[in-house]
Amino acid sequence: MSKERIDPVSAVAEKDSVGWTHVAKLRLIPPEKPLKLELGGRLAPIDIEYETYGKLSQDKDNVVLVAHALSGDAHAAGWDADATENFRSWRLNKPGWWDSIIGPGKAIDTDRFFVICPNCVGSCYGSTGPSSINPETNKPYGMSFPMVTVEDWTEIEGRLLDHLGIKKIHAIIGGSLGGQQAIEFALRFPDRVEKSIVLAATPRLSAQGLAFNAVGRYCIMNDPNFNEGNYYEGAKPDKGLAAARMLAHITYLSDEGMHDKFGRKLWDKTDFEGGFGIEFAVESYLDHQGRAFVNRFDANSYLYITRAMDYYDAAERWGGGDLVKACSKIKCDMMIVSFSSDWLYPPHECKQFSLAITANRHPVTYVNVPSPYGHDSFLVETESVTRLVKPFLESKKESE
Amino acid sequence: MSKERIDPVSAVAEKDSVGWTHVAKLRLIPPEKPLKLELGGRLAPIDIEYETYGKLSQDKDNVVLVAHALSGDAHAAGWDADATENFRSWRLNKPGWWDSIIGPGKAIDTDRFFVICPNCVGSCYGSTGPSSINPETNKPYGMSFPMVTVEDWTEIEGRLLDHLGIKKIHAIIGGSLGGQQAIEFALRFPDRVEKSIVLAATPRLSAQGLAFNAVGRYCIMNDPNFNEGNYYEGAKPDKGLAAARMLAHITYLSDEGMHDKFGRKLWDKTDFEGGFGIEFAVESYLDHQGRAFVNRFDANSYLYITRAMDYYDAAERWGGGDLVKACSKIKCDMMIVSFSSDWLYPPHECKQFSLAITANRHPVTYVNVPSPYGHDSFLVETESVTRLVKPFLESKKESE
Numbered sequence: 143m144s145k146e147r148i149d150p151v152s153a154v155a156e157k158d159s160v161g162w163t164h165v166a167k168l169r170l171i172p173p174e175k176p177l178k179l180e181l182g183g184r185l186a187p188i189d190i191e192y193e194t195y196g197k198l199s200q201d202k203d204n205v206v207l208v209a210h211a212l213s214g215d216a217h218a219a220g221w222d223a224d225a226t227e228n229f230r231s232w233r234l235n236k237p238g239w240w241d242s243i244i245g246p247g248k249a250i251d252t253d254r255f256f257v258i259c260p261n262c263v264g265s266c267y268g269s270t271g272p273s274s275i276n277p278e279t280n281k282p283y284g285m286s287f288p289m290v291t292v293e294d295w296t297e298i299e300g301r302l303l304d305h306l307g308i309k310k311i312h313a314i315i316g317g318s319l320g321g322q323q324a325i326e327f328a329l330r331f332p333d334r335v336e337k338s339i340v341l342a343a344t345p346r347l348s349a350q351g352l353a354f355n356a357v358g359r360y361c362i363m364n365d366p367n368f369n370e371g372n373y374y375e376g377a378k379p380d381k382g383l384a385a386a387r388m389l390a391h392i393t394y395l396s397d398e399g400m401h402d403k404f405g406r407k408l409w410d411k412t413d414f415e416g417g418f419g420i421e422f423a424v425e426s427y428l429d430h431q432g433r434a435f436v437n438r439f440d441a442n443s444y445l446y447i448t449r450a451m452d453y454y455d456a457a458e459r460w461g462g463g464d465l466v467k468a469c470s471k472i473k474c475d476m477m478i479v480s481f482s483s484d485w486l487y488p489p490h491e492c493k494q495f496s497l498a499i500t501a502n503r504h505p506v507t508y509v510n511v512p513s514p515y516g517h518d519s520f521l522v523e524t525e526s527v528t529r530l531v532k533p534f535l536e537s538k539k540e541s542e
Numbered sequence: 543m544s545k546e547r548i549d550p551v552s553a554v555a556e557k558d559s560v561g562w563t564h565v566a567k568l569r570l571i572p573p574e575k576p577l578k579l580e581l582g583g584r585l586a587p588i589d590i591e592y593e594t595y596g597k598l599s600q601d602k603d604n605v606v607l608v609a610h611a612l613s614g615d616a617h618a619a620g621w622d623a624d625a626t627e628n629f630r631s632w633r634l635n636k637p638g639w640w641d642s643i644i645g646p647g648k649a650i651d652t653d654r655f656f657v658i659c660p661n662c663v664g665s666c667y668g669s670t671g672p673s674s675i676n677p678e679t680n681k682p683y684g685m686s687f688p689m690v691t692v693e694d695w696t697e698i699e700g701r702l703l704d705h706l707g708i709k710k711i712h713a714i715i716g717g718s719l720g721g722q723q724a725i726e727f728a729l730r731f732p733d734r735v736e737k738s739i740v741l742a743a744t745p746r747l748s749a750q751g752l753a754f755n756a757v758g759r760y761c762i763m764n765d766p767n768f769n770e771g772n773y774y775e776g777a778k779p780d781k782g783l784a785a786a787r788m789l790a791h792i793t794y795l796s797d798e799g800m801h802d803k804f805g806r807k808l809w810d811k812t813d814f815e816g817g818f819g820i821e822f823a824v825e826s827y828l829d830h831q832g833r834a835f836v837n838r839f840d841a842n843s844y845l846y847i848t849r850a851m852d853y854y855d856a857a858e859r860w861g862g863g864d865l866v867k868a869c870s871k872i873k874c875d876m877m878i879v880s881f882s883s884d885w886l887y888p889p890h891e892c893k894q895f896s897l898a899i900t901a902n903r904h905p906v907t908y909v910n911v912p913s914p915y916g917h918d919s920f921l922v923e924t925e926s927v928t929r930l931v932k933p934f935l936e937s938k939k940e941s942e
Contacts, residue, residue: 416581
């Protein structure tokens with residue numbers, strides 16, 4: 143396997159199904175120049191892990207920025223069956239989370255576009271987060287990590303582009319919390335982006351969404367192993383994190399989808415045992431999701447990222463509460479895709495967002511895709527997403 | 543205050559807004575004759591706490607049985623501001639949970655009907671449950687309590703009527719889990735009931751409902767104080783029970799209702815503090831609900847009653863999986879009321895139930911009440927419920 147070092151922290155380039163994948167870890171913000179954060183904190187240094195797919199054109203005008211959701215990472219596409227050498231191997235040796243969408247000839251065509259997917263600050267997948275070492279204490283930050291927001295992530299994405307010498311991107315695309323980054327990028331950098339594609343996301347989370355996040359965090363923070371976030375040297379708050387994940391998974395599916403997939407089917411038995419173990423198939427599914435998650439995610443990152451999800455409100459940030467006013471800042475072509483059974487970021491709010499853009503006499507393509515897969519649809523409705531995203535990405539910019 | 547003893551365990555009769563309320567605790571099943579339970583266990587003795595309102599007619603033909611939901615109790619109506627003498631006082635000195643519906647001239651008119659509301663076995667409000675003393679060990683049952691089901695509750699309701707010398711009731715009515723008892727009573731005792739009124743309930747819980755219950759129980763059973771249900775002498779699994787309750791409360795409201803009530807309003811502040819305390823009004827609401835619940839409910843009861851909710855499946859029990867076949871057993875007049883924004887027992891499943899009754903050429907009154915209050919609607923939509931229930935209850939039996 144060929145490897146080349148491309149930046150000071152660490153980087154490998156590996157041949158895989160996407161073509162060449164660059165996995166890079168970059169010191170974007172040096173210790174001496176902290177980044178001022180949206181809610182008042184400062185953070186330095188900031189390392190960013192990101193992957194790229196495809197080839198940057200000579201004019202650097204073929205960049206598509208991909209933003210991941212809550213538990214996502216920089217590994218959006220491709221895979222390397224031999225990647226067993228470092229901490230990233232367990233992620234690299236399976237297909238990226240959006241491999242169905244990103245690749246040669248796919249919706250985001252790597253023969254055409256240079257795709258960049260950075261891991262968010264606050265996460266636990268290579269970029270600086272609560273589990274990183276705080277240089278002031280030489281211990282993991284834990285809850286001394288500053289609050290980061292969707293606005294901060296977008297600011298950092300801008301800095302990453304600066305670092306790579308990219309003035310303007312062809313497009314930004316993301317689903318869920320990634321979709322909120324696509325919204326924020328269009329508002330914050332109207333002159334740096336030609337197209338923004340927002341999947342399964344709205345300009346702000348609903349009261350119900352806030353409530354689900356609150357219960358998830360309650361479970362984590364009341365786990366006896368949580369220890370105010372200082373659990374890195376001992377037992378982790380696995381039970382609390384698992385409960386939060388199980389709960390979240392219900393919100394990623396839909397009532398209809400759960401009915402089709404599980405209904406009231408029993409798990410591995412023909413009759414009730416009459417106890418509190420796993421009786422129904424849906425219980426087994428949730429149990430598995432909870433267990434798997436604690437092995438791959440950091441509880442503090444879960445707290446910080448769900449809080450960022452809570453705080454984001456494009457109307458407040460850019461329009462003093464007025465969504466139409468906020469949308470007057472948008473200059474790029476907008477595509478908004480909702481999914482009929484998504485109740486976390488429901489279609490009626492996506493439609494409202496589209497109308498707020500239209501109210502500014504700015505063009506927007508809004509499609510509500512019929513799907514039983516709930517919020518997860520943006521990850522699984524490959525055919526619909528491809529049919530919508532590919533021509534939109536490959537067309538010339540429409541709006542002025 | 544006048545008191546009269548009406549049964550061997552304990553009973554008081556108190557004058558309140560309903561007229562005369564009898565609060566009784568009755569040893570329904572004696573130690574020597576255990577009740578055989580649906581899922582195979584046996585239980586004895588069984589004490590039942592129940593309240594009655596109104597006056598039993600000479601022909602004993604004016605009985606309306608009221609069945610409570612998950613966290614309800616026998617105190618459905620009336621109140622006694624002076625009731626400070628015994629363990630029930632904190633419940634008795636506030637209006638019963640359905641006081642808006644039950645009383646003189648109200649939907650369930652106590653000038654006309656004799657209303658009986660028993661507390662379910664497995665609960666913690668006077669009837670035998672996991673917190674009761676197991677006579678074999680002289681300690682609380684905890685998780686050695688046998689599994690009880692909606693079928694068992696209905697069987698016990700039948701035994702209570704036997705004890706009171708009531709052969710046939712005019713009606714049974716309940717919402718949510720109480721509505722499932724109204725369904726089960728109509729199926730199990732077709733000749734003992736003239737009218738069954740089912741509010742916000744379906745013949746079985748959906749996969750999504752099973753999933754929410756599973757997460758709630760996970761929180762309780764993984765609380766370090768849970769101790770396999772043996773926590774009565776020490777610290778209780780309050781954090782787990784609070785999490786379960788917070789989660790459940792989201793399912794009792796609706797997205798629309800939460801938006802109207804809380805939206806993204808901040809709590810007691812004008813700007814984000816940028817932390818993990820209570821920031822949003824909806825977080826304060828959930829926090830309050832969680833805290834209040836642990837002071838009034840037993841975690842083991844929560845486990846048992848949610849499991850009963852999971853297990854109930856009228857189609858399986860009476861039709862081998864075929865709901866239409868199950869409904870062929872129904873002889874009484876049926877009224878089914880769903881609420882448009884109830885997503886725990888959704889309208890489309892209530893409608894399906896109505897159609898299954900109709901498929902047997904049996905009359906049914908089905909109404910879907912437009913309401914933003916979600917599953918809680920059956921408790922708060924007093925005007926709609928009254929307008930539907932009162933004439934239905936007061937009419938002669940229609941069906942053969």
